[in-house]
Amino acid sequence: AQSVTQLDSHVSVSEGTPVLLRCNYSSSYSPSLFWYVQHPNKGLQLLLKYTSAATLVKGINGFEAEFKKSETSFHLTKPSAHMSDAAEYFCVVREGSSNTGKLIFGQGTTLQVKP
Amino acid sequence: NAGVTQTPKFQVLKTGQSMTLQCAQDMNHEYMSWYRQDPGMGLRLIHYSVGAGITDQGEVPNGYNVSRSTTEDFPLRLLSAAPSQTSVYFCASSSWTGGASNQPQHFGDGTRLSIL
Numbered sequence: 001a002q003s004v005t006q007l008d009s010h011v012s013v014s015e016g017t018p019v020l021l022r023c024n025y026s027s028s029y030s031p032s033l034f035w036y037v038q039h040p041n042k043g044l045q046l047l048l049k050y051t052s053a054a055t056l057v058k059g060i061n062g063f064e065a066e067f068k069k070s071e072t073s074f075h076l077t078k079p080s081a082h083m084s085d086a087a088e089y090f091c092v093v094r095e096g097s098s099n100t101g102k103l104i105f106g107q108g109t110t111l112q113v114k115p
Numbered sequence: 116n117a118g119v120t121q122t123p124k125f126q127v128l129k130t131g132q133s134m135t136l137q138c139a140q141d142m143n144h145e146y147m148s149w150y151r152q153d154p155g156m157g158l159r160l161i162h163y164s165v166g167a168g169i170t171d172q173g174e175v176p177n178g179y180n181v182s183r184s185t186t187e188d189f190p191l192r193l194l195s196a197a198p199s200q201t202s203v204y205f206c207a208s209s210s211w212t213g214g215a216s217n218q219p220q221h222f223g224d225g226t227r228l229s230i231l
Contacts, residue, residue, distance in 0.1 A: 042224055043205060043223050044158075044205065090157065107155065
């Protein structure tokens with residue numbers, strides 16, 4: 001069975017400092033991995049996706065994630081946090097072992113950015 | 116670009132009432148799905164569809180019905196609302212190339228539903 005674990009429920013950084021949001025996954029198949037962001041009272045917006053073409057994936061708004069198969073990790077990073085980055089972030093794996101196309105969500109990490 | 120449109124944005128119901136949450140997408144996506152989001156539980160799949168006339172159950176289907184008469188629309192029906200169905204509901208769509216598809220899903224802004 002596939003699963004996703006986000007290691008921190010809450011991360012607080014100062015504006016201009018690096019961001020690291022950690023995600024580990026469990027999958028018996030080559031996974032399809034995504035990071036989504038959710039701002040208050042909004043839907044989920046795709047930040048980036050892992051397609052197996054490259055282990056370092058660049059997304060929108062300066063975010064990137066590195067797929068490490070040996071560590072079963074897909075951590076999200078950004079060199080310099082902006083106030084507008086404050087939101088909920090979800091690491092997601094798309095179930096590849098059946099035809100449901102089901103997305104399996106991590107519990108979410110709330111990113112707080114302090115001025 | 117409309118993308119995925121959900122209506123209504125907010126709704127309050129009494130226990131036992133029924134209602135339909137609407138979802139429409141204008142991207143000609145084959146795959147559509149409904150999720151509910153509850154605090155500390157992430158998003159959980161309720162029902163999904165891989166094309167018009169085809170629907171199937173997800174992780175938490177009890178108390179909900181869906182139909183897919185057109186590619187664009189995927190309404191979610193609450194048959195007899197219960198307080199446990201108080202949640203935020205998200206509709207999502209994507210292109211579909213089978214179960215291993217890495218096509219990202221596009222989400223609507225959600226419907227916030229309270230059952231009294």
